[in-house]
Amino acid sequence: MSKGEFIKRGTDYSIIDGMRTLPGKYYHSKKIYQEEVEKIFYKFWIYACRAEEIPSVGDYKLIQVEDESLILVRDKSGEIKALFNVCSHRGTQLCVTPKGNFKSKSIQCPYHAWTYGLNGKLLGAPLMKDGHGFQKDKCALPQAKVHLWEGFIFINLDKNPEPFEVQMEALIGKFSDWKMGELRIAHHIKYELKCNWKLILQNYQECYHCPGVHPLLSELTPTQSAQHDSMKGAVIGGFMDLNKERGSMTMDGEAAAPAICDVSGADLQRVYYYSIFPNLLLTPHPDFVMFHHITPLGPDKIINDCYFLFRPDVINDPKAQDGIKSAVAFWDLTNKQDWQVCEQMQTGTKSKRFTRGYYSGREDVLFQLDKELLKALGHKDSN
Numbered sequence: 001m002s003k004g005e006f007i008k009r010g011t012d013y014s015i016i017d018g019m020r021t022l023p024g025k026y027y028h029s030k031k032i033y034q035e036e037v038e039k040i041f042y043k044f045w046i047y048a049c050r051a052e053e054i055p056s057v058g059d060y061k062l063i064q065v066e067d068e069s070l071i072l073v074r075d076k077s078g079e080i081k082a083l084f085n086v087c088s089h090r091g092t093q094l095c096v097t098p099k100g101n102f103k104s105k106s107i108q109c110p111y112h113a114w115t116y117g118l119n120g121k122l123l124g125a126p127l128m129k130d131g132h133g134f135q136k137d138k139c140a141l142p143q144a145k146v147h148l149w150e151g152f153i154f155i156n157l158d159k160n161p162e163p164f165e166v167q168m169e170a171l172i173g174k175f176s177d178w179k180m181g182e183l184r185i186a187h188h189i190k191y192e193l194k195c196n197w198k199l200i201l202q203n204y205q206e207c208y209h210c211p212g213v214h215p216l217l218s219e220l221t222p223t224q225s226a227q228h229d230s231m232k233g234a235v236i237g238g239f240m241d242l243n244k245e246r247g248s249m250t251m252d253g254e255a256a257a258p259a260i261c262d263v264s265g266a267d268l269q270r271v272y273y274y275s276i277f278p279n280l281l282l283t284p285h286p287d288f289v290m291f292h293h294i295t296p297l298g299p300d301k302i303i304n305d306c307y308f309l310f311r312p313d314v315i316n317d318p319k320a321q322d323g324i325k326s327a328v329a330f331w332d333l334t335n336k337q338d339w340q341v342c343e344q345m346q347t348g349t350k351s352k353r354f355t356r357g358y359y360s361g362r363e364d365v366l367f368q369l370d371k372e373l374l375k376a377l378g379h380k381d382s383n
Ligand code: FES
Pocket: 087, 088, 089, 090, 091, 092, 109, 110, 111, 112, 113, 114
C-alpha cells in the first residue's frame, strides 16, 4: 500500500507527510451513515449470531440491521434461514419477541393469521384463493443469504451478494485449530456506547494507545509485539505475543483454561485480533475466544455485544469458573478503558476545529480500513 494512493494531493485535506485520518464528518454525518447502511450493512456479509443460539428446530433470534428485521430460524431440515420479518399480506412485522421457539413449527402473522413454514413458505392465508393476481406460492417470505463459518452465522441482505469466500478470503481455513464451531458461549456482556461504529474497529486494530490506556494489557502482551498478518480486503488482523508461557489475557495473566483442541506451537503464545469488516471483532486466545458484535444505531451510537467462547467441558466444570471469571473481568476492564477513549473521540471529532488528523506508522492499518470504507462507499476522496 502506498501512502495516500487514494487521496488526491494538493487540497487542504491532502496527504503531505503522512497518512491522514478521515475527516470528522465520517463519524457524525447522518447522510454518510445512511450511505454506510445502504452500501455496507445491506450489501456486505455481516455477522448475525452464533449457531448455538438457535440449536433446535423452531428456535429463532431476531436480528435488526437498521430498518430491516430478520428472523434467524432453524427450519425442519435443521438448516438456518434468515427470513425478512414482514408479512407478505400487508407488511405487518410478524414477530416482536427477540428470541424463542416457534412451537407450532410455523410463523403466524398476528394481524390476519397468514401462516408461514419455518422455511418461509406461505402455508395458509384464510379466505384467500389463487386468482386476481394473488398466487399463494409467490408469497413466501423473502430471505437473506446465510453462511455458517466456524459456528458464526453470517447473513447478506443483498439480492445478489458476492460469495462469502470472496469477501472473507482471509478467513477461509484460518483458526480451524480452535474448532470454534464446537465452542460455546460462557458469558455475554452488552455495552451501549455513544460513538460511531468505525471508532470501535479503529481502536481494535491499533496498540499505539495501549501503554497509556491499558496498563494491565501492556504487562501481559508487550505492545511492540503487535504485528499484522492479514490485510486482505474486509479481513484485517494480526496478533500480539503473550509474556507468560502458557499465559492468557486474564487478571493475573495465567491461562483461564487448558488450551483449545488443536491450538499448538506459536499460537499457544499469541492473542489474535481480527476485524471482520464491518461488524465482527474476533479475538482468539490459546484457551478461549472473545468477540464483539457491533450493531450501529445511528452515526453516534452502537450496541456492542461481547461474548466469551470456551470449550463445553470447561463451561461445565465447577473448578474452571474462576478462570472464566478472570478472563471476563480482564476484558470488561480493558473494554471499558477503550470505550472511554472512543466516546471522547466521538465528542472531540464533532468540533468544527477538527478537520482531520495524522496516523502514526503504528496505525497504518487504520488507513487500510479507511480505504476499504471509502471503496465500499464509492468515495474517491474523503473530503
Ligand atoms: S398483514 Fe399479515 S396477515 Fe394481514
